[in-house]
Amino acid sequence: MSTELLEPPTSVSPATQLEIDRSRGDFVYPESHEFDAGTGLTHSTIDYIADVKGEPDWIREFRHKALDTFLAKPMPTNWASKDLDNIVFDNIRYYLANAKRPTRSWEDVPEDVKKTFERLGIPEQERKFLAGVEAQFDSEAVYSNIKSAVADQGVIFMGSTEGLMKHPEIFKKWFGKVIPTGDNKFSALNSAVFSGGSFIYIPPGVKVKHPLQAYFRINAENFGQFERTLIIADEGSEVMYMEGCTAPKFETATLHSAVVELVAMKGAKIQYVTVQNWSNNVFNLVTKRAVAHEEAEVKWIDCNIGSRLTMKYPGVVLKGRKARGEVISIALAGDGQHQDTGAKMIHAADETTSNIVSKSISLGTGRATYRGLVHIPKHLKGCKNNTECDALLINQTSRTDTYPAITVRGTGNACQHEASVSQISEEQIFYMMSRGLTEAQAMSLSVNGFVNDLVRQFPMEYSVELKRLIDLEMEGSVG
Amino acid sequence: MSTAIDSATSLDPKAITQGGPDFGNHPTDFRTVQQRAWERFNEVPMPRRSDENWRFTDVRALTLAPFIRASEVSNERRRELSERSNGIPSAAGVMVFANDRLISASANSDLLRSAGVVWLPFEQAAREHPELLARHFMREKSALGSEKFAALHASQVKAGMVLHVPKNVEIKAPVQVFHWLDGENASAFPHTLIVAEDNAQVTVVDHFCSTGTAPALAVGVNDIVAGPGAKVNYVAIQNWNTATTAFHLNATTVARDAEVIALRLNLGGAFIRDEATSRLRGPGGRSEMLSVSAAWGSQIFDQRTLQIHEAPNAKSDLLYKNALNDTARTVFTGLIRVDEGAHKTDAYQKVRNLMLSDEAEANSAPGLEIEADDVRCTHGATSGALDDEEIFYFQSRGIPRRVAQQLVTFGFLSEVFERVPSAEVAELLSESLHRKLD
Numbered sequence A: 001m002s003t004e005l006l007e008p009p010t011s012v013s014p015a016t017q018l019e020i021d022r023s024r025g026d027f028v029y030p031e032s033h034e035f036d037a038g039t040g041l042t043h044s045t046i047d048y049i050a051d052v053k054g055e056p057d058w059i060r061e062f063r064h065k066a067l068d069t070f071l072a073k074p075m076p077t078n079w080a081s082k083d084l085d086n087i088v089f090d091n092i093r094y095y096l097a098n099a100k101r102p103t104r105s106w107e108d109v110p111e112d113v114k115k116t117f118e119r120l121g122i123p124e125q126e127r128k129f130l131a132g133v134e135a136q137f138d139s140e141a142v143y144s145n146i147k148s149a150v151a152d153q154g155v156i157f158m159g160s161t162e163g164l165m166k167h168p169e170i171f172k173k174w175f176g177k178v179i180p181t182g183d184n185k186f187s188a189l190n191s192a193v194f195s196g197g198s199f200i201y202i203p204p205g206v207k208v209k210h211p212l213q214a215y216f217r218i219n220a221e222n223f224g225q226f227e228r229t230l231i232i233a234d235e236g237s238e239v240m241y242m243e244g245c246t247a248p249k250f251e252t253a254t255l256h257s258a259v260v261e262l263v264a265m266k267g268a269k270i271q272y273v274t275v276q277n278w279s280n281n282v283f284n285l286v287t288k289r290a291v292a293h294e295e296a297e298v299k300w301i302d303c304n305i306g307s308r309l310t311m312k313y314p315g316v317v318l319k320g321r322k323a324r325g326e327v328i329s330i331a332l333a334g335d336g337q338h339q340d341t342g343a344k345m346i347h348a349a350d351e352t353t354s355n356i357v358s359k360s361i362s363l364g365t366g367r368a369t370y371r372g373l374v375h376i377p378k379h380l381k382g383c384k385n386n387t388e389c390d391a392l393l394i395n396q397t398s399r400t401d402t403y404p405a406i407t408v409r410g411t412g413n414a415c416q417h418e419a420s421v422s423q424i425s426e427e428q429i430f431y432m433m434s435r436g437l438t439e440a441q442a443m444s445l446s447v448n449g450f451v452n453d454l455v456r457q458f459p460m461e462y463s464v465e466l467k468r469l470i471d472l473e474m475e476g477s478v479g
Numbered sequence B: 001m002s003t004a005i006d007s008a009t010s011l012d013p014k015a016i017t018q019g020g021p022d023f024g025n026h027p028t029d030f031r032t033v034q035q036r037a038w039e040r041f042n043e044v045p046m047p048r049r050s051d052e053n054w055r056f057t058d059v060r061a062l063t064l065a066p067f068i069r070a071s072e073v074s075n076e077r078r079r080e081l082s083e084r085s086n087g088i089p090s091a092a093g094v095m096v097f098a099n100d101r102l103i104s105a106s107a108n109s110d111l112l113r114s115a116g117v118v119w120l121p122f123e124q125a126a127r128e129h130p131e132l133l134a135r136h137f138m139r140e141k142s143a144l145g146s147e148k149f150a151a152l153h154a155s156q157v158k159a160g161m162v163l164h165v166p167k168n169v170e171i172k173a174p175v176q177v178f179h180w181l182d183g184e185n186a187s188a189f190p191h192t193l194i195v196a197e198d199n200a201q202v203t204v205v206d207h208f209c210s211t212g213t214a215p216a217l218a219v220g221v222n223d224i225v226a227g228p229g230a231k232v233n234y235v236a237i238q239n240w241n242t243a244t245t246a247f248h249l250n251a252t253t254v255a256r257d258a259e260v261i262a263l264r265l266n267l268g269g270a271f272i273r274d275e276a277t278s279r280l281r282g283p284g285g286r287s288e289m290l291s292v293s294a295a296w297g298s299q300i301f302d303q304r305t306l307q308i309h310e311a312p313n314a315k316s317d318l319l320y321k322n323a324l325n326d327t328a329r330t331v332f333t334g335l336i337r338v339d340e341g342a343h344k345t346d347a348y349q350k351v352r353n354l355m356l357s358d359e360a361e362a363n364s365a366p367g368l369e370i371e372a373d374d375v376r377c378t379h380g381a382t383s384g385a386l387d388d389e390e391i392f393y394f395q396s397r398g399i400p401r402r403v404a405q406q407l408v409t410f411g412f413l414s415e416v417f418e419r420v421p422s423a424e425v426a427e428l429l430s431e432s433l434h435r436k437l438d
Helices: A023-028 A043-053 A057-072 A082-086 A111-120 A124-129 A148-152 A160-166 A185-193 A426-434 A439-455 A460-474 B028-043 B075-084 B122-128 B130-136 B147-156 B388-396 B401-419 B423-437
Strands: A132-137 A140-146 A156-158 A199-202 A212-217 A228-233 A238-246 A254-256 A259-264 A269-277 A282-292 A297-304 A309-312 A315-318 A324-333 A338-347 A353-362 A367-376 A383-393 A399-409 A413-423 B093-098 B101-107 B118-121 B159-165 B175-181 B186-188 B190-196 B201-210 B216-226 B231-239 B244-254 B259-266 B271-280 B286-295 B300-309 B315-324 B329-338 B345-355 B361-370 B375-385
Touching: A043 A057, A043 A185, A057 A185, A082 A282, A156 A160, A160 A199, A160 A228, A185 A259, A185 A282, A199 A238, A228 A238, A228 A269, A259 A269, A259 A297, A269 A282, A282 A297, A282 A324, A297 A309, A297 A338, A315 A324, A315 A353, A324 A338, A324 A367, A324 A439, A338 A353, A338 A383, A353 A367, A353 A399, A353 A439, A367 A383, A367 A413, A383 A399, A383 A439, A383 B361, A399 A413, A399 B345, A399 B375, A413 B361, A426 A439, A439 A460, B028 B130, B028 B147, B075 B093, B075 B101, B093 B118, B093 B159, B101 B118, B118 B122, B122 B130, B122 B159, B130 B159, B130 B190, B147 B216, B147 B244, B159 B175, B159 B201, B175 B186, B175 B190, B175 B216, B190 B201, B190 B231, B201 B216, B201 B423, B216 B231, B216 B259, B231 B244, B231 B423, B244 B259, B244 B286, B259 B271, B259 B401, B259 B423, B271 B286, B271 B315, B286 B300, B286 B329, B286 B401, B286 B423, B300 B315, B300 B345, B315 B329, B315 B361, B315 B401, B329 B345, B329 B375, B345 B361, B345 B401, B361 B375, B388 B401, B401 B423
Parallel strands: A132 A212, A199 A228, A212 A238, A228 A259, A238 A269, A254 A282, A259 A282, A269 A297, A282 A309, A282 A315, A297 A324, A309 A338, A315 A338, A324 A353, A338 A367, A353 A383, A367 A399, A383 A413, B093 B175, B159 B190, B175 B201, B186 B216, B190 B216, B201 B231, B216 B244, B231 B259, B244 B271, B259 B286, B271 B300, B286 B315, B300 B329, B315 B345, B329 B361, B345 B375
Antiparallel strands: A132 A140, A156 A199, A399 B361, A413 B375, B093 B101, B118 B159
């Protein structure tokens, strides 16, 4: 965090003055969290969260209904990884927050986190280009700030509960509409226990010059983070949002299950950049979807490097004529990791176009999976989809899968899909080594070359970060 | 499947879901196999919506209830059908079955009558060459969703051709088999088993036809075993009537340096489910999986494929082409699986859909699962309409739009026929396709 972000947060704190039964939470971890919903998930957990947050009845109702949906839905193991069965929902803590909402100074950042930052090459100065920052530790944002110049343009940037309570006229209309509660088991779970995340509104015509950023960190063991993000870009507006995620390594698995909804009104542009670097015991099960109205553009740039199992298929519903959707996806699956990523493009209007480019790298015992869905219904004219997925396998034990699904109706549309799997060229490695590089350096260079054309599409600051992350992950992978 | 009617026949002992295995004249050992298959058939549930192998298929419309064991056809009809079973004039041999009964068999080639070659109708092969069936009969477990229907087939099978070509024997002219289905709600279980030993060569053409327009059921299996260095070409011309529900299940195994080229031409049927598995067992093996489907009216062609690379240095190449008109639907889901250690694998998979109507729907899901690192695997899927410029060019040369569309569609599909090594067979495929497009 940069020093200029050190003022106390201006946002309201949850209604801490409420009389709340804290016996359960305090009993378990009194030393670190003032609010703790305890382990396991029942309707009283929901009430606890709603009480702490001081939410109106309609949100509480929404949560309760979502819990019922979550409990009723089966695990998607008929098609997804059996590893999902290893999530023990009863062992997870669903809400942890500190009432004091301290703003942490750079010095307060734990040593290993700070080291990670420095190794990633994100010194504080680099963060100055951001228009707004939110940092979430466990369930609640510990820091949230938006530059006054941006706020003066009418841009709203705040946490989920806060957004729903302060600006229901803006957010309630779309909340849970792009991704309904029952979309899948994990979106239902998120809808039941969501906390934190960013609610953003960009007024018509406003082009936010600098990116808005959120930084998510899981700090507690056995914890589930369920942030909720909703971005509404009104007519003709533009915004770029970036998120980064990390977590320390615990003995036990941690769950991150977010829901991200984007709404691009007529002619609006949203770019959503994710660099996910959870530690490799995090189950990262995220639902991300956008609605693009007439002539709007939504671009997901999704990079998955960390986690134990990631299942994430950012989607765009192309609802208005000439809307455009794009997913750029990079996945790096190291030892013991499974990156199950992909994209969904639902064409629902004429002349809509979509583009999916996915590159994955599997090393060690890592497994990278691409899963895609492209749907072009009948009576639509001039729709186009292009899908390319390339996979690179580094070691003999590495694995990669590709499962696209494409439905096309009618004669007015075109769809093409291509995928390839290859390995690092021995000749290339040999050549580089003969020029004095070590084998590790040569491999790293070769992998960076494989993803280079995609990395260049990232904002500059992130492409630097990404290259270093790939270097980090490649260390010691040869042999 | 709209033709499948729920009727009182479900309590009929003739109903194929009620009557138990059809033992025919089979020997005891084979009856044991049939009995076990029948039990399996009853154990395995009908496909459900949540089965990944049945994604995109309306499984609620699937029913076996109306179908009954087919009765023997009249002598007059037998003569008529024998005469209508032409295909390739120079064929080495022809077998004709109607409602799962052999109605004629003739060999033109002495090779087929020679001592080493087994060329027999299924029932006779089961009696005279039990060792062949013990080794090769449906050895590949159905992994693509139709386990229930495969079990039904095994419990009912009595018709079809068993062909065993010994080492170094080359049968030059194609061997033909005709299967006719006759009668309301009749069912057939045609079986084709081709075993080619080391360096043997053979070409087989299966024809599937109906006598009338009544609803019917076919559950067929065509298995190919290619030994080291063998070359097998297999072509199926599926021309059931448009009220027929049919399952065609294939398993192909390819040994070292063997080559199998298999092509399906789908013209008829109301609902056709094709499942094809190619297992590359030895280095240097090569499997070509080809399909051409012209889906018209409300036809549904539902195709599932699996390419399994067990051995290094093998090649598999899949090309499925569909033209879709009216309200037709096609489904293609394919998977290339490269096992650990199958390095230098070269696997290819491509599905191309030509959309001729606004009501047609093409679903494609080409998949890859790779567990070896030194491989070259690619797959592709395209869907699109006729190129307006191409049609315009034809029109500017005085060819009417309708004819131009036909020509371009024919060109798009028939390109696949060039991959069949036999010119006569390719010609036959072209003619059959023409008849449908005209």
